[in-house]
Amino acid sequence: LRIPKTIGQTISIIGALIIGQAAVQAGLVSTPMVIVVSITGVASFIIPHYELGLTFRLLRFPIMLLATTFGLFGMIIAVFLIYLHLVTLRSFGTPYLAPIAPFIGKDMKDSLFRAPWWKLRTRPYLYGVGNRTRMAKTERPISGEEED
Known part of the structure; x- marks a missing residue:
């Protein structure tokens, strides 16, 4: 769609809110999960260096998957795997x-x-x-x- 930049950002935010609300009402995800995903999404743009920010954005999804599947134990596994990679x-x-x-x-x-x-x-x-x-x-x- 060809729309002005400010309206496009507004539509994206409203669309994300509607999809998040629908996912919570359908029971697909919990409310805290939507909040955590939105906070990590916004926080991923804080890092000024593009390559480092891209690394964090890409690592975010496997970490969320492990945390969703295994809870706190999944987070510990994710941190351990990242540390293991850094050690090697x-x-x-x-x-x-x-x-x-x-x-x-x-x-x-x-x-x-x-x-x-x-x-x-x-x-x-x-x-x-x-x-x-x-x-x-x-x-x-x-x-x-x-x-x-």
Whole structure:
């Protein structure tokens, strides 16, 4: 149909409301399910990066299917499967979730919270370089100098 943009959006929203109401009255879905689906649909447009948003939009449907079929246990299964996939990924030969999985305690100083660069004296263990030292102990900022 060739209709103005604002009217098209209004018709889409009204159509979704009517279809949702009909599905609830027919007993096909529950009211909370319609609310959750509508909230996730609106929330999926919050992510500004297109590819990341597309990933979340595509993952939404299998997660909803598992949650509808198995309830909370289905959600746990979905999160576990996503985590399992992330653990098996490698980027340039390095595990995607390193140093969290596999856990490497010495490399945790730069994972959740960023330590000052002058405290990061050694390279991460997984890089497998012969010389693990980044800088000497004497190389640290002198007070009064600006850090870049």
